[in-house]
Amino acid sequence: xxxxxxxxxxxxxxxxxxxxxxxxxxxxxxxxxxxxxxxxxxxxxxxxxxxxxxxxxxxxxxxxxxxxxxxxxxxxxxxxxxxxxxxxxxxxxxxxxxxxxxxxxxxxxxxxxxxxxxxxxxxxxxxxxxxxxxxxxxxxxxxxxxxxxxxxxxxxxxxxxxxxxxxxxxxxxxxxxxxxxxxxxxxxxxxxxxxxxxxxxxxxxxxxxxxxxxxxxxxxxxxxxxxxxxxxxxxxxxxxxxxxxxxxxxxxxxxxxxxxxxxxxxxxxxxxxxxxxxxxxxxxxxxx
Amino acid sequence: xxxxxxxxxxxxxxxxxxxxxxxxxxxxxxxxxxxxxxxxxxxxxxxxxxxxxxxxxxxxxxxxxxxxxxxxxxxxxxxxxxxxxxxxxxxxxxxxxxxxxxxxxxxxxxxxxxxxxxxxxxxxxxxxxxxxxxxxxxxxxxxxxxxxxxxxxxxxxxxxxxxxxxxxxxxxxxxxxxxxxxxxxxxxxxxxxxxxxxxxxxxxxxxxxxxxxxxxxxxxxxxxxxxxxxxxxxxxxxxxxxxxxxxxxxxxxxxxxxxx
Ligand SMILES: Nc1ncnc2c1ncn2[C@@H]1O[C@H](COP(=O)(O)OP(=O)(O)O)[C@@H](O)[C@H]1O
Ligand SMILES: [Mg+2]
Numbered sequence: 308x309x310x311x312x313x314x315x316x317x318x319x320x321x322x323x324x325x326x327x328x329x330x331x332x333x334x335x336x337x338x339x340x341x342x343x344x345x346x347x348x349x350x351x352x353x354x355x356x357x358x359x360x361x362x363x364x365x366x367x368x369x370x371x372x373x374x375x376x377x378x379x380x381x382x383x384x385x386x387x388x389x390x391x392x393x394x395x396x397x398x399x400x401x402x403x404x405x406x407x408x409x410x411x412x413x414x415x416x417x418x419x420x421x422x423x424x425x426x427x428x429x430x431x432x433x434x435x436x437x438x439x440x441x442x443x444x445x446x447x448x449x450x451x452x453x454x455x456x457x458x459x460x461x462x463x464x465x466x467x468x469x470x471x472x473x474x475x476x477x478x479x480x481x482x483x484x485x486x487x488x489x490x491x492x493x494x495x496x497x498x499x500x501x502x503x504x505x506x507x508x509x510x511x512x513x514x515x516x517x518x519x520x521x522x523x524x525x526x527x528x529x530x531x532x533x534x535x536x537x538x539x540x541x542x543x544x545x546x547x548x549x550x551x552x553x554x555x556x557x558x559x560x561x562x563x564x565x566x567x568x569x570x571x572x573x574x575x576x577x578x579x580x581x582x583x584x585x586x587x588x589x590x591x592x593x594x595x
Numbered sequence: 596x597x598x599x600x601x602x603x604x605x606x607x608x609x610x611x612x613x614x615x616x617x618x619x620x621x622x623x624x625x626x627x628x629x630x631x632x633x634x635x636x637x638x639x640x641x642x643x644x645x646x647x648x649x650x651x652x653x654x655x656x657x658x659x660x661x662x663x664x665x666x667x668x669x670x671x672x673x674x675x676x677x678x679x680x681x682x683x684x685x686x687x688x689x690x691x692x693x694x695x696x697x698x699x700x701x702x703x704x705x706x707x708x709x710x711x712x713x714x715x716x717x718x719x720x721x722x723x724x725x726x727x728x729x730x731x732x733x734x735x736x737x738x739x740x741x742x743x744x745x746x747x748x749x750x751x752x753x754x755x756x757x758x759x760x761x762x763x764x765x766x767x768x769x770x771x772x773x774x775x776x777x778x779x780x781x782x783x784x785x786x787x788x789x790x791x792x793x794x795x796x797x798x799x800x801x802x803x804x805x806x807x808x809x810x811x812x813x814x815x816x817x818x819x820x821x822x823x824x825x826x827x828x829x830x831x832x833x834x835x836x837x838x839x840x841x842x843x844x845x846x847x848x849x850x851x852x853x854x855x
Contacts, residue, residue, distance in 0.1 A: 482685040485658050490702040491674045500701070504689040586688045586730045 371555040379555040380562070387544065387556075391563045394525055394540035397453070398571070401460030401521040408461065409468025409517070410510060417476040417502070418494070434466035438524060442531040452532050459531070460524030464517040471513030475506025508587050511579040518571040526564065541567075597635075597784030602802060602819060605633035607669045608754060608786050609655070614664035616650050616812075623811035624650040627664075630805065630814065632754070632786060637777075639797035639804045640790045641843065643851050647812025648790040652679075652756045655788065674703060678747030678755040678785075682762055684739035686731040686746075692718065693727040696746045710749075717749040718742075720779055737768040744776070748783060755780075757789045761796070770828075773799055777826060794847055798839045799831060806843070808850040815850045818843050 323331070353373045359365070360372040367375055380387065412430065416423035442459050449455040479502055487497050529542035539547070541560050548556035584590040609632045616625040625647040632638060640648040653659040655666055656679060678699075686695045693707075693714055700710040707714070718724050721741040731739055740760060747755050761769040773796060780787055791797050797804045804818040820839045822830060830836055 480683075480685065482681045482683055483687065485653075485656075486679060486681075486685060486698075487702065488658060489656050489677060489679055490699050492702045496702055500698075501687070504687065507689070586690075586732060588732070 368552040368554060371558065375555040376558040376562070379553070379559040383556055383559060387541070387560055387563055390539055390541045390544045390560065391567065393538050394522075394529065394542065394564070395567055397456050397460060397525040397528070397540065398522045398567070401457050401464055401524055402518055402571075404457065404461045405464035405468050405517045405521055406514060409465040409513065410472045412465075413469050413472035413476060413506075414498070416473060418498070430466065430469060433462055438463050438527055439531070442528055446532055456525060456528035456532055459528035460521045463524035463527075464521035467513040467516040467520065468510065469513075471509045471516075472506050475509025476502045478509065479505045508583060508589060511575075511582065515572065515575045515579065518575045519568060522564070522568050522571060596782055599635050599781070599784070599824060602633075602636075602821070605635050608632045608634045608636075609666060609668045609672075611651070611655065611666050612664050614651075614654055614661045614666065616647070616654060616659060617662045625654070625661075626811040626813045628812075628814055629664075632788065634753070634786055635784065636786050636788075636803055637780060637801040638786075638788045639801040640788065640807060641792065641794065641797045641804050641847060642807030642812075642815075643809055643847075644792065645812070646807040646809035646850070648792075648807060649758050650812065651807075652758050652788065652790060655754075656756055672753070675699065675750035676753045678750065678752040680740075680743050680747045680755065680757040680760045682759045684731070684736075684743040686739060686742055688731050691728050691730060692723060692734070692742050695731070695742055696749050698746060699750045713749055717745040720748070720782065721745045721775065736764055737772060740764065740772060741775075744779070748779065748785070751783060752785060754786045754788065757787065759790050759792070762791070762793075769796070770831075774827065776800065777824065781824060794840055794843045795831075798836060798843055799826065804843050804846075806846040806850050808852075816846055818846055 357372050357374065360370055371379075412426075416427060438459055441462065442455075445458055446452075446455045449458060483501060484497075487501055492500070525540070526542040529540045530546060533543065541564050544560045545557050545564075548554070548560065580590055611628055611630040611632075614625055614628045615623070617623050628647070628651060630638075630651075640651060642648055650659065654661050656677060657666070687698070690698075694701075696714045696717055697707050697710065700713070701707070715724060715727070718727065721744055723738060723741055723745065726734065726738070726742075731742070734742070743760070747757075761772050764772065776787075777800065787801075789797070789800060791800075798820055802820050802824075804820065806815045806818060807813065808815045818839070822833075822835050822839070
C-alpha cells in the first residue's frame, strides 16, 4: 500500500494509463496537424496547378503557372511592395479612424439617449448601403484622393466597432451596476471603471471584423478612385495588369492583398489575446 | 472587539417605516413592512421565494424607492456606511482581488496607496491576504465570496446587507463561511441584515429572524434566537439550536400557507 502510494507520488509518469497516453498523443498530433495540413494542402494545390497548366499547354495570358506568378513577384517586387505600402497605409489609417469613430460614437450614444435615438438609424443606413455605390459620389465631392479613400474604408469598417462596443457598454453585470450606485459612483466613474472594461471583449471582437473590412474598403476605394498623383495601390495594380493581360502579376498582387488580410487578422488576434489573457474566459487555456 | 449589548438595549440604527413597494402598479412586492434595526443586530429575513426579501434589501440600500413609507436612518448616514454582498460574488473579472476590494474607496476618490492597509486588513480578515494579485477566475466559489465580503467590510460600514450570499455554495463551504462571518461581525461590530431561505442558516447566524410571507410580501412574525455569541460548531448540535430551528420552521410553514 505504502509503496504504491510512494510510487504514485515519486514517478507520476507511471501513473499515466493507456487512455491518458492516447489523449496526450491525440493532442500532440493535433498541434502539429494544425500547421502541417494547411501547408501540405497548399503544396498539393500548387503542384496540381502547375501540372494542369503544363499538361494542357494553357497559354500564360489565360492561366500562368505558379512559376510565372513567383517570377512576377520577384521581378515586380519593387513596384508591388510600393503598391502594398500604399494600400496598407490607407487600410491601417481607416482602421484607426474606425476604432476612434466607432468606439467614440458608441460612448457618445451610450451617454446620451437623445443623440443615440437621433443618429443611430443613420449609422445603420450608412452601413447597409453598399460602399461601391457611395464611393463614386464621395470622389465627386472630396477633392483629396487619400481623404476620399479613407472615407470609403471608414464607412465600411466603423459599424462593427460601433455596434459591438454599444452592445458591450450595455452588457454590464446588473449587480455590479447596483454596487456602483450604492457606492455613489459618478457617471464618469461608472463609464471608466465599469462600462469600458466590460465592453473591452466586445470591442475587440468588433475590431477583428473591422480589420478585414477596412482592407476591403481600401481596395474598393482604390478601384473606384483610380490613380491620380498619389501613386498606385495593389487594387489598381491588379486592374492595370488585367488590362495588359499580365495575369501573372494579377496573381502576384492578389497574393499580397491576401497576405495583408491574414497579417491584419493575426495581429489583431494577438493584440486581443494580450489584452484579455489575464481575466477573460475567451483567453482561458484549459490545461489538464 | 466591540461588546454586543443584549437584545432590547441596543440603540436604533434605522427604521423601515410602513413601507409598501408596488411594481408596475399591480405586483405588491412589499406591504406595510415595518422593521426596526438596532446597532449590532444580526437580522435574517427568512421566507419563501418571491416574498419580497430582496426588494426589502434594495429599498434599504436606496436602490429602489418605496411606493409608500420610508427608510429613516438614525443620525447622518454617508457612502461608507453601507456594504452589500449579493448572491453572486459580483467581482470585476478584469481587476485583481486587491483592486476589487479597493473599489468602495476608489469610487470615493481614495488612491490605492492611501488605503492599502485597509484593503490588506480586510483581506486578511477573510483569510485571503496571500491572494492580493490574483484574478477572480483563479479563485474557487467560496474564495470569491470571501473577496466580496472583504469588499463589503473594507470601509467599516455600520450596516452590511447580504442577499442569499452562500446559497450557491456547497454545504461544507457554507458552514465554514457562516462560522467566519460570525467571527468577522463580532470583530468589526457592524449590523447585518441577511437574506436566506434556509431555516438552519438563519438560526445559526442571527439573533432576530424576520419571517416573511408572499402574495403580498409582508412580515409575518419575528423569532428571536437568544443563544449567546460566539456560536461555533457545537451550537449546531445543541438542544437550543434544535428548539429555535423548530420555532422558525413552524413560522416558515405558516408563511407558506400550511397549517402550523
Ligand atoms: N423589478 C421588478 N419588477 C417587477 N416585479 C418585481 C421586480 N423585482 C421583484 N419583483 C417581484 O416582486 C416580488 C418579490 O420579489 P423579490 O423581492 O425578489 O423576492 P425574494 O427575494 O423574496 O425571492 C416577486 O413577485 C417578484 O416577481
Ligand atoms: Mg431574492
